[in-house]
Amino acid sequence: xxxxxxxxxxxxxxxxxxxxxxxxxxxxxxxxxxxxxxxxxxxxxxxxxxxxxxxxxxxxxxxxxxxxxxxxxxxxxxxxxxxxxxxxxxxxxxxxxxxxxxxxxxxxxxxxxxxxxxxxxxxxxxxxxxxxxxxxxxxxxxxxxxxxxxxxxxxxxxxxxxxxxxxxxxxxxxxx
Numbered sequence: 417x418x419x420x421x422x423x424x425x426x427x428x429x430x431x432x433x434x435x436x437x438x439x440x441x442x443x444x445x446x447x448x449x450x451x452x453x454x455x456x457x458x459x460x461x462x463x464x465x466x467x468x469x470x471x472x473x474x475x476x477x478x479x480x481x482x483x484x485x486x487x488x489x490x491x492x493x494x495x496x497x498x499x500x501x502x503x504x505x506x507x508x509x510x511x512x513x514x515x516x517x518x519x520x521x522x523x524x525x526x527x528x529x530x531x532x533x534x535x536x537x538x539x540x541x542x543x544x545x546x547x548x549x550x551x552x553x554x555x556x557x558x559x560x561x562x563x564x565x566x567x568x569x570x571x572x573x574x575x576x577x578x579x580x581x582x583x584x585x586x587x588x589x590x591x592x
Contacts, residue, residue: 425467426489427453427587430497434485435473435580438499440570441508442477445579449475451587457490470494473587480504 439445453468469490476482481503488494496512506520519525540548557568 425453425469426487427451427468427471427584430487431471431473431485431587432580432584434487434497434499435583436572436576437510438483438485438501439576439579441499441510442479442481442483442501442503444477444479444481446583447476447478449473449583449586450590453587453591455490456488460490471587 435446451471451473453471455465455467456469458465470488471486473485474483481501483502484500485498486495487497489496498512499510501508504521506518506523507525508519509515509517509525511517516528517525518528537548554571557571560566560568561571
């Protein structure tokens with residue numbers, strides 16, 4: 417994870433998912449983007465690291481809202497991850513995949529409860545239980561796609577991954 421040449425780094429590990437989340441939340445495509453990748457802790461766990469352990473990404477979507485995506489993992493007192501979207505109709509923030517705040521223009525931000533009320537399988541680890549509420553509906557949508565030829569608009573397609581990779585490449589190329 418600590419070597420760029422081995423596809424290490426937090427932008428590749430988490431940033432791509434955060435970009436995908438941004439695009440899904442606002443149902444829009446990135447028009448302009450710039451970013452800063454940095455290695456805060458180049459030595460640790462018995463290895464030398466050159467892959468990013470933090471990043472800051474800022475940009476504008478095609479429909480004119482702006483965004484900020486940040487992650488700091490390798491620093492003392494890191495604040496985790498955040499996605500912030502600003503537009504004429506309001507603001508949306510997602511902190512550490514847990515706290516979603518939304519606010520209409522001229523109104524305060526309010527928390528949107530995103531917890532799942534579904535039951536979890538009994539023999540799941542704590543880590544798996546954290547992702548199960550988001551993953552299981554995805555599996556159901558994939559099943560519906562194959563069994564009934566029903567494409568749900570929230571089901572990701574290969575082209576969405578390609579759009580994310582184009583954004584990632586733009587950020588990485590801006591570092592040289």
